[in-house]
Amino acid sequence: MESQNSSTGQKNEADQTPRELPILDEKDKSQENSDHVPLPSTSQQEAETRHTLATEPFQPILKVLADLESDDPKFAFPAARLVGLYRRLWESCVSKHIDGQKLEQENMVLKEADTNLRQKRDGLQTRHDKQLSRLRFFEQALELSRERLVGVLDDWNHSSRLNLAGLSDNARER
Template identity: 75%
Template sequence: MDASNSSPDQEREGEQQLSALPIVCEKDNSQEASDHTPMLSPSQQEAETRHTLVTEPFQPILKVLADLERDDPKFAFPAARLVGLYRRLWESCLSKHIDGQKLEQSNQILKEASTHLSKTRDGLQLRHDKQLSRLRFFEQALESSRGPLIRVLDDWDHPCRLNLPGFLDNAREE
């Protein structure tokens, strides 16, 4: 790309790109991080971290571009544009990488929760199976004792019928 063929609008765009790429001093960055960290929400901290990770590798290049803009403004525009494209590409890759890591962490948490729920389900199924086994045992015990119990209750309900001749003999003797 030839810098001499660029229009004034493109030159202004290049200057805007240079100004849009902030030069962050290491002292200022550490001071800002310590000043703002306690007040930021987790999403704001994440955005700040992303911004730092995106801009940090380009700090030396931005300093060189600032020097180049003072020395050769015509050459600074295409260089700034190229750096801006690389920075957007880097930001995209970094963002995708961070999102992928968050997804892996979420997936791991879900796997652990699934494992815990499976263990809980298996424990509950085992308790259910034990209760069914006990219920069957009690049903069998009730079934085996039902016949004798019915006979005892029938005998208790109709004592006269079974022992009527003996009862009449006893009643006459008195």
């Protein structure tokens, strides 16, 4: 009876262990054979990269665990759980690392865009400043021309009054 329970427990452990230990050699081969498939989208590529970086270091360990399962199933199950925990931790680290790199790249793009926008702003500010200085120059030149024109008109008006006054004096004398 006890042997039935232990063999049943071993079967349960054996049944659970392969689910915990997926060996990805078959997936890797199928991905290598599918070279004619169109390029996946960036999110798909990112997911594949994450998956590859997260599982690749564990392939040798998974093979050893598969061998261990056939040799000593009682020891293989706890070892597989431990490897599974480390694998999840590693996946988390890989994910954070990839996210950090992605943010770094996006930050670089934003910095370049910021630099370009600052250069454009500086160029527009310089252009604006030049236009303002030209406007001030034209305003000063217009004011000077107006003053001269007013001076000429005053002189002409004054001399014409004198001429008119002289003509009227000449007309009275006659």
